[in-house]
Each structure stands twice: as C-alpha cells, then as structure tokens.
Amino acid sequence: MATIVQKFGGTSVGDTDKIKRVAKRIKQGMDEGHSVVTVVSAMGKSTDKLVELADEITDNPDPREMDMLLTTGEQVTISLVVMALKELGVDAVSLTGWQAGIVTEEVHQDARITDINTSTLEGHLNDGKAVLVAGFQGVSEDGNITTLGRGGSDTTAVALAAALEAESCSIFTDVTGVYTSDPRYVKKARQLGSISYDEMLELAHLGAGVLHPRAVEFAKNYNVKLVVRSSMENVEGTIVEEEATMEQNLTVRGLAFDKNVTKVTVERLPNHYDTMSNLFKLLAEEGINVDIIIQQMTADHGVNVSFSIDSGNLGKTLDLIHGAKETLCYSEVRHESSQSKVSIVGSGMISNPGVAADMFKVLAEEEVAIKMVSTSEIAVSAVVPEKDMIRASEALHTYFGLDEKEQEKIELAKQA
C-alpha cells in the first residue's frame, strides 16, 4: 500500500465546511487504497488574529514565544480535520510537530528540519489510520517548539514525504496547478502538465507564489515527486519532478513578472577593489534586497553601478547612499521608478543559446525599452517599464509557444 503525503493551505481549511471537504478528499485517498498523511496549515485568518494579540502586548515579541503562540493555529486544524474524518467513519489521528517527530535546529521563526523520527507516524499508518500532521512546526533537541518560517507547511509535507519515502506529495492550493504565466494577467496562460525542480525554483523565486522555494529545494534534494493541484476542483494538477517528461520540446516553460521595481544608478564611483562591497554591504545591513546588479566602466576610469530594488525600499536606499556620500565617493545617484521585471524560465535554455536574443527581439518589436538584463542557466530576466509589463509578457508568451491551444482547452474542459 503506497503512502501519499498531501498538504492543504490556510484557505483550503478556512472554515468548518472547507474542513469537511478536506476530510472527504482524504477519505477518497484512503478508499483508493493509499496510506494517507495530510499536513494542514492554520485556518484562514487565524494566524493573523494571533499576531494581533501579540501586537497588543509588545512591538518586539520574543521569537520563542511567537512560535509557542502561532503553532496553536495548526494544532486547532488537525484536531478538527480528524473529527470530520471520524464523522465520515474514517479512523484518524492528529499529531503536532513534536508528536510527528519533526526535529529542527534550535532556531525560532525560521528553523530548518534536521531529522524526522517517523516511528509514531508509521505506527498509526500501520494501524490503518489517516494521519494529520500540523504544518509549519517542529521541536528542537532541547524540547522547544519551533517554526519553519514562510511556506513552512509545504516544507513539512515535502520533508515527511522524503522521510516516509512516499509515492508523491500533493500540495493542494487555490489554483489548479502551475501555469506558464499568471492567468490573472496573461489571458492565454495555460496550466503545465509537468515542470522540473529547477524550473519551479526559478518560478518560485520569481514570485509565482504557488510553492515556497525551500519546499521545492527539499523536494529536489530528496527526489520527492510534487503535485500542485486544486483543493476545490477534482482536476489534474502539475507534476514537479526531476525530468519533466511532457512538453520537452518547449525551450521556455514559464513566464514570471514582478511589479514595483525601481532601478537605482550610482554614478562615477572610484574604480577600487572594495567599491562594490562597500555599496552593497551598506544596503544588506539594513535588510534591503537587491536583485539585478550591473557594473559599467566610464570613459574616465570611474565605475557606474546600477541595481534593481523593490520600490518600497527606495526612500531608505536613497537615504543610505546619500548618507554615505563621503565614504563611497560617487558623483551622483539617479533612479527610475515604475519599472517591472519580466522573466522567461526553462531548462531547455541551457542547450539553446539564442533564447536571450529572441527575447530581446520580441521586446524590440513591441517597442519595449529594456533597462537591465540578468541571466541564469535556465532563466532570462529583463527590467522593463511597468506600463509595458503585461504587453511584453503576452508577446513573449505567444512567441515562445506557451499559449493555450484550442485542443488543450477542450481536454481541460473534459477533465473538469
């Protein structure tokens, strides 16, 4: 009897009716003859309510106590799902993080899993029970309750799938799978049948938001077959695995974009070995994330440095650079707001050197100005004006053959 792991996020367990629906899903898996382990998050907005309570008490809550507080959310959900399963006549049992043997570093709010002792969990599976595990949480060697940080429940599910050598790990969410692009903006975006870990990682980092990068990394390292699928509709999802078998002919597998990008340029810095280090240490120390960086020599042997940041950090960034004018020794700092980043992703690029050139050609034909470019082995990103973002994305989506085809539309309709 194969073991499967599945995870339902906060919106999928947002109220007791949704919890009953999750219980039915689990029963379905049991009826199909699987051993089912299910990881759930806290109900809908319940974590926000707990955070509000802490906010009423202090501006600076203790990290250990925040973990103590927030882990109650998932504990509530697991107990309610088990009650709903028993109501359906399914024997089931709930386990908190520590009961499920999820051991983490002695770190609060962003701990990494160091070990999973599956003996209790496997005992319950052998008794034929559905097992519910509280996501997002673990316990340190010293017996302190810890949490895994953002996307923690995804990580819990993937880690359990790895430890139990599960057949697959399904992430149930509010979309039906991974799309070639965000269907809210790119009308012809279509769902992918499969995608590789690396492609998913690039898309996750680029803001696709379906899966947390840490969970994808974990799945890649332990070769866990991930399935992203809808908790609302019973349709096929997207498989994330080492070799995405379908659509291998596609060079580009997905297209991501981010708004609220600002390009900052610091002009005529001294051409010195520690120039870059001094500039970016300044920003890093204040927690400002820098994305693309470009360095360019000037005619008079100075250096111009451009970088992109989230527009929300612009004020702080300018203050820091202005404040360090004497130590950095630059002539001027300029910025361009209202930019965006458009990225194409696909492992096929590795053996296809013309992809970046094709991307620039499409953008040129659309008369979209390219402000910055960055490339990785399986992705090319361009910073372009925000007003052109959707138009550029749709043109690239069509050019790289990602548009939904009529035949596929019919097939998806049949599945639904």
Place this chain on the structure above:
Amino acid sequence: MATIVQKFGGTSVGDTDKIKRVAKRIKQGMDEGHSVVTVVSAMGKSTDKLVELADEITDNPDPREMDMLLTTGEQVTISLVVMALKELGVDAVSLTGWQAGIVTEEVHQDARITDINTSTLEGHLNDGKAVLVAGFQGVSEDGNITTLGRGGSDTTAVALAAALEAESCSIFTDVTGVYTSDPRYVKKARQLGSISYDEMLELAHLGAGVLHPRAVEFAKNYNVKLVVRSSMENVEGTIVEEEATMEQNLTVRGLAFDKNVTKVTVERLPNHYDTMSNLFKLLAEEGINVDIIIQQMTADHGVNVSFSIDSGNLGKTLDLIHGAKETLCYSEVRHESSQSKVSIVGSGMISNPGVAADMFKVLAEEEVAIKMVSTSEIAVSAVVPEKDMIRASEALHTYFGLDEKEQEKIELAKQA
C-alpha cells in the same frame, strides 16, 4: 529563595490588558525575591469558541481530538504572558503541559496526573526566569496530549506546588477569598481568614465554586498550602491548610446552598436485596447524579425510596423509572420540584453532636419545611423549599455566629 506557585483563571487573563496586569503581579513576586511558577487558563471565552468549531463538525467529538483542540487555549495565554513579562524587563519562559513534564494517565478529557518531571522547569527557575505553565493539560506515557477535566488548571497549580515543594500555591480568582456563604445572597457573609482542606472540600462539593474539589484533595494529600485571593485587588485572601488556625472556636465554618433540587419518591418497591441497586443503576447508566437518598419501610413490608436530583434531570429520570415499571415493581412515583439544599460545614461538628439538632431547631423557628436530610462528619444538609432557601440560610448564618462583625468590617476596609 522560596518557590511560589500561582494560578490565574480564564477571566483574569480575558484580554491583553488583563494579561499585562497578570505580568505585573508576577513581576511583583519576582521582585520580592521568589522563584515564581505561574499556571494560566485559556483566555476568557476562547475555549467556548473552540468548542463551537468542534460542534460545527460533529455532535460526538473524539475525546483525544478535543484535548488536542482545547489545549491550544492555554498555550496561547502562556506565550502572551511571557511577552508581557519581557516587555517589563523580566526574563521568562513558557512551557506547555508536556514541556513542563506533567505526565497523566492515558485518559482523555478527565485524566489524572501520575507524575511530574520537574527538571526542565527547575532548570529555568535556576536561571532566574519566571516560568509560565499551561494549565489543564498533560501528556500520557504514549505521548498523547491529555486534559485534566473541570478545574484542571487549579489541579495543575497544586500538583506543581507539590512537586516543587513550593512555599504556597495561590489561586487568583474573581473573588477576594472563601466566604462563610455566597455574599451575593447572604448579605452578612464574610471572608474567612483560613479554612481546613476538609471544610473546603465539603464547600467545594456543595457548590461554593471557588476551588475545584480535585485540586483541594490534591493539596490535602500533598499538604500544599493554598491561598485563594483576588486577581483584581491586592488584599489578603483565604488560606486553606491542614489546621485552620484562626476561628477555631467556630463549630460551623461555612454555609452553602444549591437551587434547582427536585425530590423524587418511588413508592412500595419490593423489599428485596437488589431493589436499591436496580433503581440507582438505572439512573447511573444514564449519567444522572443522585445526591441524598432516603429509604423507608412501609407498613405492608414494602419500601419507599426518596432521592434528590438536579431539576434539569427530572424528565429523563421519570421516563427511566416509568419505563422500568415492570422490572422495578413499584406502585407509584411522585416528585416535588422547586426545592433547594442548604448545608452547614465545619470540622468542629465532629466533637459537637448537637449541631444537626440546632440546625433543625432554627429551621423550625423559621417555619421552613425540611424535606430530606443528609449528614457527613463535617456537614449537615437539608432539602428545603426553594422559596425559603435564602431566609433559612441567613437565619443559620446568624445562629452559628458566621455574620460579619462591625470590627471586622472596619479591618477589611483598612486592608483594601
């Protein structure tokens, strides 16, 4: 440095402002040089909200999962109190039941504590930290989360005080201490300086409601000095200990009463060895609590049996007895509703045989009809019409010397 244990109930931690007040109380104890262990309940109505969630899912929630669900309430409180303490500059740490080493039977919703492993707790105390422990909860040998049933947080506090050999265990509540009678009804009721475990037990069982009987029993067995005091006002409370030192001259220490009593009489049962057993097994199997029982022979060698129940159980009780008419072989069943029970309590009664007679005399003078009587070593209870309950109680309160004296009133006012 003496260790003290204190417990704050749900109303004392009902919102974040009250939690901040509790933190100040704890700081006060620390500033006085004590090692302070504090047990807290779930915030105000939070347990009710969790029960509502379970009710939305099932009419028959699994006991293990109810424990999983409800124990989150206390976990929320401990983390918030620690945050509030850190805000006051006090180093503190929260522990769930299992982290505090509270081991119970493998029973859900009403487990008894079997062992307390205090090593983690003592480690934190030795580090000079205030320790917050989630009340009402423990863990079984098999690692399942359990709860201690009604009054569970009181029991947690007393058990920790016993295990830590604490100097005292203060139960902070919404009254200032234990009263000779319920001051909402008996105007001249006054607060007791001290009371013995046995007297407190009788009062607790008789519905005084300040302390749970199980906690008092635990305190008696392990000789833990209990102090009942107000969480709102900083005034002296009532000490519960083996030998109540003050007011030893009083034969009667307290007076309790319960409304909603119904007397049921089953007439002419056969005078057979299993008559009583059959009748009361019938009621016990349906969970109906019977209080006072009187058996009387009839002239024709039958038996009349009267017993008192909570009026809310009357319908069910009559149904059961009517349904078993053939097996019980009685002639008739009658009942008197709108009755009440008035009880006087005091360990001085043991050496004072006239107390019951005095009670009857007072009730006769007040022209109060006595329907049933029961006695224990340190208590006498009488079932009387509900309309006469307060009048009877006030007359007994005065007769047995329990009324507040002018001098005491002045002293209490000075303390406040």
